Amino acid sequence: MALFANQMASSTALTRPLRIGLIVGETSGAILALGMVKQILALQPNCEIEGIGSAALNELGMRSLFDMSELSVMGLVEVIKHLPRLLHIRKSIVKHFLDNPPDVFIGVDAPDFNLRVEIALKAAGIPTVHYVSPTVWAWREKRIHKIAKATNLVMGILPFEQQIYDKHDIPFKFVGHTMADxxxxxxxxxxxxxxxxxxxxxxxxxxxxxxxxxxxxxxxxxxxxxxxxxxxxxxxxxxxxxxxxxxxxxxxxxxxxxxxxxxxxxxxxxxxxxxxxxxxxxxxxxxxxxxxxxxxxxxxxxxxxxxxxxxxxxxxxxxxxxxxxxxxxxxxxxxxxxxxxxxxxxxxxxxxxxxxxxxxxxxxxxxxxxxxxxxxxxxxxKCNADVESAKAVLGLTSYAVNAGSSLQEHS
CATH class of the missing domain: 3.40.50.2000 (Glycogen Phosphorylase B;)
Known part of the structure; x- marks a missing residue:
């Protein structure tokens, strides 16, 4: 009986749309997200994606709740100047995804914004992926503990990052860089x-x-x-x-x-x-x-x-x-x-x-x-980053059972 119930739950999951939460903070991250999303859609056309994205992602059918440019601020002075608006956006995004849970959430870069969102969603049982490792190898190394709390998986674009995450026993996958492909x-x-x-x-x-x-x-x-x-x-x-x-x-x-x-x-x-x-x-x-x-x-x-x-x-x-x-x-x-x-x-x-x-x-x-x-x-x-990142994301969902052969066709 339990086996039958599990099979029914899996069947339901695979017939309804795959729901993905996605937040992209700036142009460079949007390039990575675009290639990954194209591969996910090739596998799962019945897919709903919403959050914050670029114009190119919106053209693929993503629904952006806020304009990506609002997150594209750098430096202490700029962040402080825009802090009230950034906090409002983050609070709104977290509430939206808690009220409408996605099958998986992906934060692309923008760690100061995305990690906070990921912590809240992971605590609620939503699988979370952070694409592009924060530069813990360069500064603020203690963020590694926050990353562990926030993510089910980190996807990195630099080969030397693997050893840092292995040292702290945090799930990590080096996918290469889509531009190199x-x-x-x-x-x-x-x-x-x-x-x-x-x-x-x-x-x-x-x-x-x-x-x-x-x-x-x-x-x-x-x-x-x-x-x-x-x-x-x-x-x-x-x-x-x-x-x-x-x-x-x-x-x-x-x-x-x-x-x-x-x-x-x-x-x-x-x-x-x-x-x-x-x-x-x-x-x-x-x-x-x-x-x-x-x-x-x-x-x-x-x-x-x-x-x-x-x-x-x-x-x-x-x-x-x-x-x-x-x-x-x-x-x-x-x-x-x-x-x-x-x-x-x-x-x-x-x-x-x-x-x-x-x-x-x-x-x-x-x-x-x-x-x-x-x-x-x-x-x-040059590691086929779009395919590898799509495979890793789907691996955290019930849709992973269909991912194997189809992904190779699009590589």
């Missing part, structure tokens, strides 16, 4: 330039500098003017040099254009709505704000210089608490200074132009060695 090991620069469609002035031989000053308004405010001055310095030696700036959305497009209109170094610069990846592949060298873009530039096999300016208070705190020797992702993955990186007052046009020239033009041996190591790291991250 999407970006070819050998990229096609000519094709990328055609996709950008910048006009007849840009030929296959035109030197191009990709400028990526960040995806947030504060980042562009702090970095773009310096990046433009850097471009001007490079043009003194490379008069044919052109720059392309990808805009992540319409708001950033308008902000970039406004900054350009007020800047003396605005000539021979193109602003593009094309994906940053296409811009980087089309370019010869990249100057960018630290973050996921540095990982993507590495996967595109482009020499780069990484820079970042954070609020002074945030920097003072991070300087005391941050443990690694590097902050750029390629350097963290390589465990050596593979690419030049600059912070705070060291972010100036003289430093940036000098380093860009060195990694691009001055020493071909340095450039070749850098690209070889980029290739090695790329291969280590």
């Amino acid at each position: 999407d970006v070819p090991l050998i990229v096609d620069q000519k094709k990328a330039r055609k996709l950008l469609d910048l006009g007849q002035e840009i030929t296959d031989n035109t030197p191009i500098l990709a400028l990526l000053p960040g995806s947030r308004a504060r980042e562009i405010d702090s970095l773009l003017a310096i990046f433009l001055e850097t471009f001007a310095k490079l043009k003194e030696k490379e008069p044919d040099l052109r720059a392309v700036i990808p805009a992540v959305n319409e708001a950033r497009m308008q902000q970039i254009k406004q900054t350009l209109s007020e800047n003396i170094h605005k000539h021979h610069i193109y602003v593009s709505k094309k994906p940053a990846r296409d811009v980087m592949i089309a370019a010869n060298v990249v100057l960018l704000a630290s973050g996921t873009a540095a990982l993507e530039a590495m996967l595109c096999k482009r020499p780069m210089v990484v820079a970042y300016i954070m609020p002074s208070i945030t920097y003072m705190v991070m300087k005391r608490m941050y443990k690694p020797d590097y902050f750029a992702l390629p350097n963290i993955l390589a465990n050596e200074q593979l690419v030049p990186e600059y912070l705070q007052e060291d972010v100036n046009a003289s430093n940036l132009a000098s380093e860009l020239n060195r990694v691009w033009r001055q020493d071909p041996a340095i450039t070749c060695a850098m690209i070889d190591k980029f290739m090695s790291i790329h291969k280590s991250l």
